[in-house]
Amino acid sequence: MQYNQDVLRRLQLTELEILKDIDRVCRAHDITYWLDSGTALGAMRHGGFIPWDDDIDVGMPRDDYERFLKVAPETLGAHYCLTTPRTNSHQAALFAKVMMKGTHFATAETQEAGFDQGIFVDVFPYDSVCPNPRDAKRQRRRCVMWQSISYLYHSKHIVVPHGGVLGALERFACCIAHIAARVLFTPERIAHNFDLAATMADNDKAANEMMAPSYAAMGSYACCVLIPSVEMNFEGCGFFVPADIKEYLRIQYGETWSQLPPEEQRRNHAPKMLEFGSSAHSEG
Numbered sequence: 408m409q410y411n412q413d414v415l416r417r418l419q420l421t422e423l424e425i426l427k428d429i430d431r432v433c434r435a436h437d438i439t440y441w442l443d444s445g446t447a448l449g450a451m452r453h454g455g456f457i458p459w460d461d462d463i464d465v466g467m468p469r470d471d472y473e474r475f476l477k478v479a480p481e482t483l484g485a486h487y488c489l490t491t492p493r494t495n496s497h498q499a500a501l502f503a504k505v506m507m508k509g510t511h512f513a514t515a516e517t518q519e520a521g522f523d524q525g526i527f528v529d530v531f532p533y534d535s536v537c538p539n540p541r542d543a544k545r546q547r548r549r550c551v552m553w554q555s556i557s558y559l560y561h562s563k564h565i566v567v568p569h570g571g572v573l574g575a576l577e578r579f580a581c582c583i584a585h586i587a588a589r590v591l592f593t594p595e596r597i598a599h600n601f602d603l604a605a606t607m608a609d610n611d612k613a614a615n616e617m618m619a620p621s622y623a624a625m626g627s628y629a630c631c632v633l634i635p636s637v638e639m640n641f642e643g644c645g646f647f648v649p650a651d652i653k654e655y656l657r658i659q660y661g662e663t664w665s666q667l668p669p670e671e672q673r674r675n676h677a678p679k680m681l682e683f684g685s686s687a688h689s690e691g
Contacts, residue, residue, distance in 0.1 A: 409677060410461070418526065419456045421683065422463045423642055425487070425505055425528045429465060430646055432482045438471045441636040441647045443531055443619070444659065451652055452665055455642035461675040463528045466619060466649075468634065469609055472532035476503060488525065492557070492601075496594040497522040499561035501554050501601045502621050503530040509684030514676065520561035526683070534605045535614035536627045542608070543627075549604035550623035557597045560588040628658055 410418070433440050442450055443466035449457040467475060479489050488506045492498045497520050506525035517524045537543040563585035569577060605620035618627040632654050636647035649655040656664040 410675070414681070415459070415461060415675075417683065418461055418681065419642075421507065421510070421526050422528055423644075425507055425526070426463050426465070426641075426646065427644065428483055428487065429479075429505060429528060429530070430644075432479055433471075433475065433647075435482065436474065436478050438467065438475050438478075439634065439636055439647075440465050440467045440471065440475075440530075441633065441649045442466075442639075442641060443529075446641070447648050447652060448656055448660065448664065450639050450641040450646070450648055451656060454640055459673045459675055461677070464531065465528060466531045466533050466633070468617070469532045469534050469606060472503070472530065475530065479505070492594060492598040495522070497561070498594075499558045500529070500621065501557055501598060502532060502619075504528070505530060507684075511680055511682040511684070512676075512678050513680040514678050515564045516558070516562040518679065519564060522561070526681075531619045531621060532605070533617045533633065534620050535608040535611060536616040536618050537608040538611060538613040538615070546604055546607055547618070547623040550601065550620040553597055553601035553604060554621050554623075556588055556592060557594070557601070559584045560592055560594065560597060626658060628655060632658070 429440070432438070441447065443464035445457055445460050445462075446464045449455055449460060476489065476491065479487075483489065483505065486508050488508055489503060490498055490506060491503045492501050498504070499516065499520055499522070504524070504527045506527040508525060510526040512524050512526045514524075537546050559581060563582045601620070608614045615630055616627040617630055617633055619625070628649075632651045633649045635650055637650055637652075638645045639648045639652070
């Protein structure tokens with residue numbers, strides 16, 4: 408589906424309500440978090456959502472992430488569902504999602520996987536990067552591998568980088584890889600091995616960089632770039648962002664992060680089915 412502006416804005420406001428409750432829980436339990444990826448970019452460049460964006464991302468250091476997983480199911484409220492690959496074998500994404508009950512945000516991938524996805528906010532753990540470059544390379548490679556296997560296990564309809572004949576070949580290869588993944592692995596094994604790779608340096612006192620293991624190929628950040636997170640305006644509310652948000656955005660998006668991309672590069676998730684339900688917020 409393609410959004411009209413009213414629907415997109417309603418979706419953004421619904422996600423904002425989820426974020427407010429995540430923020431409430433984190434403040435009450437002294438859990439460190441920051442707005443992540445495009446949400447951080449939106450906070451800095453637009454003071455809120457990137458106008459065409461349709462999701463919210465949050466990052467947390469691993470210890471805070473694990474504490475959030477423990478306290479959030481009770482403290483978020485009954486109208487939310489916290490899901491992870493540890494608790495839902497149909498979830499391909501190897502990080503947490505806070506979803507609003509009674510809503511639906513379905514993509515071809517989630518439908519094929521049997522994952523009943525509601526309107527959500529993604530919550531990413533950040534882990535220490537191995538201080539030894541060779542170990543760090545192996546750590547990143549394993550994280551990328553297991554996250555890729557998870558997506559291939561759950562769906563054969565993977566977005567490929569090319570079109571035309573090459574894209575057709577890539578899609579065919581994904582179908583074959585999907586069958587192989589179903590034969591060779593289980594969701595539990597995939598999630599377990601991913602966590603082993605992601606956390607392999609978390610107790611290494613020499614580690615001074617962090618990464619989001621689900622996006623390990625995107626690089627890492629000095630701990631001082633992320634922590635301590637600082638408060639910034641997002642959609643008229645105060646939320647936390649990385650300590651040095653300009654450096655964070657430079658690493659994530661390059662030197663031109665503050666410039667708007669060409670219209671043809673402005674993408675979002677555009678689900679196949681979007682339902683707000685009776686519990687979603689529509690004011691705004």
